[in-house]
Amino acid sequence: MAPDNRIAICPGTFDPVTNGHLDVITRTSAMYDRVIVAVVNLPWRKGSTVFSTEERVGFLKGATQDLRNVVVEPFSTLLVDFARERDAMAIVKGLRAISDFEYELEMNQLNRRQDPEIESVYLMASAKYSFLSSSGIKELATFGGDIDDLVPAAVATALQERLGR
Numbered sequence: 001m002a003p004d005n006r007i008a009i010c011p012g013t014f015d016p017v018t019n020g021h022l023d024v025i026t027r028t029s030a031m032y033d034r035v036i037v038a039v040v041n042l043p044w045r046k047g048s049t050v051f052s053t054e055e056r057v058g059f060l061k062g063a064t065q066d067l068r069n070v071v072v073e074p075f076s077t078l079l080v081d082f083a084r085e086r087d088a089m090a091i092v093k094g095l096r097a098i099s100d101f102e103y104e105l106e107m108n109q110l111n112r113r114q115d116p117e118i119e120s121v122y123l124m125a126s127a128k129y130s131f132l133s134s135s136g137i138k139e140l141a142t143f144g145g146d147i148d149d150l151v152p153a154a155v156a157t158a159l160q161e162r163l164g165r
């Protein structure tokens with residue numbers, strides 16, 4: 001791989017994207033030449049996310065528009081197959097707490113079994129986002145909590161419209 005074409009994948013469901021995800025994506029974009037934010041698209045699980053794939057991709061595109069080396073794409077294959085197709089050298093994820101570690105260890109071992117050549121890299125969450133999760137945000141939005149500093153403005157508005165009581 002050319003030294004100026006080191007590609008990383010930042011994968012996730014992003015239902016919805018939070019400022020914690022954006023922190024990891026921004027830090028990844030400073031470490032690699034190109035970053036592909038890969039958004040899980042499972043149409044057969046329709047209804048299992050609050051936002052459609054198109055909406056989740058749209059929020060991410062809006063929130064990363066100033067990052068010149070970042071693109072956003074949906075995917076509906078195995079993550080390692082998507083990474084290989086895009087010629088990526090790494091999958092980059094954020095780790096918040098020990099509770100993330102167990103899940104990520106399992107995913108890491110599944111992914112490495114499929115393709116040992118694609119390395120997974122973990123960035124420790126910035127302290128100010130270490131408590132932040134998409135599910136927590138949805139719960140706050142449902143009960144009228146203040147989420148303005150935790151998600152992009154477009155996401156806060158959409159969440160209040162979709163979940164607010």
Ligand code: PNS
Nearest residue numbers: 011012013014040076077078079080107
């Ligand atoms: O925690 P998330 O955001 O739901 O993570 C999604 C993803 C795809 C990063 C995680 O489930 C993973 O690493 N999966 C590996 C197995 C796989 O390739 N699944 C296919 C998803 S379309």
